[in-house]
Amino acid sequence: MGLEAIYTELIAEQSRNPENKHHLTAPTVVLKGRNPSCGDEISLELRVENDRIADAAFTGVGCAISQASTSMMIDLIKGKTVAEAKRLMALFFGMIKREITDDAVLEELDEAAALKNVANLPARVKCAVLSWHTLEDALQTEKEK
Amino acid sequence: MSDSQEFRKDFPLLGQKMNGKPLVYLDNGATTQKPESVIQSMCGYYGGCNANPHRGAYALSVEATDIYENARVRVQRFIHAPAAREVIFTKNATEALNLAAYSYGMTNIGSGDEIVITIAEHHSNLVPWQQVAKAKGAVLKYIYLEADGNLSTDDIAAKITPKTKLVAVTQVSNVLGLVNPVREIAARAHAVGAVLVVDGSQSVAHMAVDVQELDADFFAFSGHKMLSPMGIGVLWGRAALLDAMPPFLTGGDMIEYVTEQHTDFAELPAKFEAGTQNVGGAAGLTAAIDYLEKIGFDRIGAIEKDLLDYALPQLRQLPFITLYGCDTTQNNKTGIITFNVKDVHPHDVATILDAEGVAVRAGHHCAQPLMQYLGVNATCRASFYFYNTREDVDRWIAALKKVREVMHLGA
Numbered sequence: 001m002g003l004e005a006i007y008t009e010l011i012a013e014q015s016r017n018p019e020n021k022h023h024l025t026a027p028t029v030v031l032k033g034r035n036p037s038c039g040d041e042i043s044l045e046l047r048v049e050n051d052r053i054a055d056a057a058f059t060g061v062g063c064a065i066s067q068a069s070t071s072m073m074i075d076l077i078k079g080k081t082v083a084e085a086k087r088l089m090a091l092f093f094g095m096i097k098r099e100i101t102d103d104a105v106l107e108e109l110d111e112a113a114a115l116k117n118v119a120n121l122p123a124r125v126k127c128a129v130l131s132w133h134t135l136e137d138a139l140q141t142e143k144e145k
Numbered sequence: 146m147s148d149s150q151e152f153r154k155d156f157p158l159l160g161q162k163m164n165g166k167p168l169v170y171l172d173n174g175a176t177t178q179k180p181e182s183v184i185q186s187m188c189g190y191y192g193g194c195n196a197n198p199h200r201g202a203y204a205l206s207v208e209a210t211d212i213y214e215n216a217r218v219r220v221q222r223f224i225h226a227p228a229a230r231e232v233i234f235t236k237n238a239t240e241a242l243n244l245a246a247y248s249y250g251m252t253n254i255g256s257g258d259e260i261v262i263t264i265a266e267h268h269s270n271l272v273p274w275q276q277v278a279k280a281k282g283a284v285l286k287y288i289y290l291e292a293d294g295n296l297s298t299d300d301i302a303a304k305i306t307p308k309t310k311l312v313a314v315t316q317v318s319n320v321l322g323l324v325n326p327v328r329e330i331a332a333r334a335h336a337v338g339a340v341l342v343v344d345g346s347q348s349v350a351h352m353a354v355d356v357q358e359l360d361a362d363f364f365a366f367s368g369h370k371m372l373s374p375m376g377i378g379v380l381w382g383r384a385a386l387l388d389a390m391p392p393f394l395t396g397g398d399m400i401e402y403v404t405e406q407h408t409d410f411a412e413l414p415a416k417f418e419a420g421t422q423n424v425g426g427a428a429g430l431t432a433a434i435d436y437l438e439k440i441g442f443d444r445i446g447a448i449e450k451d452l453l454d455y456a457l458p459q460l461r462q463l464p465f466i467t468l469y470g471c472d473t474t475q476n477n478k479t480g481i482i483t484f485n486v487k488d489v490h491p492h493d494v495a496t497i498l499d500a501e502g503v504a505v506r507a508g509h510h511c512a513q514p515l516m517q518y519l520g521v522n523a524t525c526r527a528s529f530y531f532y533n534t535r536e537d538v539d540r541w542i543a544a545l546k547k548v549r550e551v552m553h554l555g556a
């Protein structure tokens with residue numbers, strides 16, 4: 001079931017000491033994401049300038065998968081345009097739903113591609129997608145401003 | 146030594162594998178497995194006597210009515226209620242508690258009145274009272290805990306006052322696994338003229354319950370936590386209270402006579418059972434009561450205590466395990482063990498145990514205010530039933546020892 005593959009040292013490391021876990025000085029949008037069924041919580045902070053995610057960070061508590069997934073997402077989207085972030089989001093959702101399985105395509109997700117095997121753990125999929133759903137909502141909030 | 150082996154053959158699901166390993170089912174607090182006799186009773190009902198009860202004047206319908214009403218009498222005896230008409234079927238404990246809150250609470254609680262519950266309540270015995278308090282301008286107060294997880298006796302006395310109109314308490318906490326002093330709380334509640342609602346979700350399957358001895362006014366539980374199918378639950382209430390309450394749901398089967406602008410409601414219990422009821426579930430509940438009474442609660446309690454006494458000392462040996470609600474000295478601990486693994490989130494623990502075939506619950510257990518009070522985000526919970534064995538405990542503990550390894554945290 002690929003458990004070892006999922007809990008690689010990388011994930012354990014990311015969740016223990018995530019470099020993206022802090023507050024931003026001047027966020028333009030701050031949004032909370034929660035898994036009500038299990039208690040994962042993140043608060044995603046973005047600074048969007050001219051349709052570009054100039055900076056991103058998060059705070060929160062939760063399982064290794066939710067916390068690592070958030071940190072990896074931030075690594076990916078920082079500096080990207082909103083449109084690019086949305087494309088990566090679609091790619092991530094496609095990977096988790098196993099609609100996109102081609103490793104060459106998934107390479108773009110960089111470290112986050114390590115979460116591919118979470119698709120084998122249906123009970124944990126919501127942990128992996130929490131940050132991306134929060135990003136989706138945050139970008140929507142930002143757009144509606 | 147536990148003698149649960151002989152029961153296991155009655156539970157088809159317990160023979161299954163999970164992730165390629167023989168299943169160790171330790172989530173009985175969430176729902177129990179079903180014995181063959183319960184499964185057969187459901188099949189028997191749908192295969193042999195399915196008809197809409199109460200509605201048809203033909204033999205099958207009469208038979209369905211008999212099955213349904215027989216279940217009511219069996220429940221009455223099972224919880225030692227004074228009368229069968231005081232037993233209201235619902236779909237689960239949650240609906241039963243909502244019935245009490247919306248029908249009794251919304252009618253009898255007013256502005257400035259106080260509702261007292263405990264901090265250890267399941268959301269099902271908390272959110273409905275919060276709703277009543279909000280709607281009626283009443284005050285919702287909490288009884289807090291001693292360091293060992295038991296309800297504070299001082300707080301019981303302090304919070305239940307002449308302003309208190311209703312007290313709602315669980316007989317056994319689904320997180321801490323401690324039996325609460327319901328009789329003492331009833332005495333206090335009644336002394337100030339308040340009504341006592343007891344959530345029996347975690348007790349009825351594990352200990353003999355006598356609602357009259359408890360001196361409860363309402364008692365709620367779900368069938369699925371006591372070997373029965375999902376979708377059948379019970380609210381018992383004192384006839385005098387139920388008679389005076391307005392209906393909760395209205396429609397078919399709960400009426401005496403309907404005209405264009407007015408309805409006379411039926412008597413108990415029909416008044417609270419609108420629409421077609423879960424007769425198959427009631428048949429299953431009857432079979433479950435048969436099964437439980439055959440074993441007897443003395444034996445069920447002894448098996449669960451053996452598992453508890455076998456597991457706890459071993460868990461205390463593991464330096465990376467934190468236990469919750471396990472320090473009571475009042476001999477009131479049931480087979481629910483809530484724990485955490487140091488530096489590992491409960492979801493990750495549950496996933497790693499899952500890979501070893503061990504099913505435990507992880508999360509907030511529908512008791513977020515309790516989690517906030519305990520200062521934890523989430524916990525894991527293992528909960529025993531009489532078909533669990535010491536081997537199940539061994540497999541669980543062996544899997545726990547693997548958790549930190551998988552998370553690269555060392556032993």
Ligand SMILES: Cc1ncc(COP(=O)(O)O)c(C=O)c1O
Nearest residue numbers: 237238239267269319346347367
């Ligand atoms: C103490 C307690 N109360 C209420 C409930 C709610 O039960 P149900 O979901 O069957 O309505 C549960 C079970 O989850 C429980 O453990």
Ligand SMILES: [Zn+2]
Nearest residue numbers: 040063127492
């Ligand atoms: Zn999670």
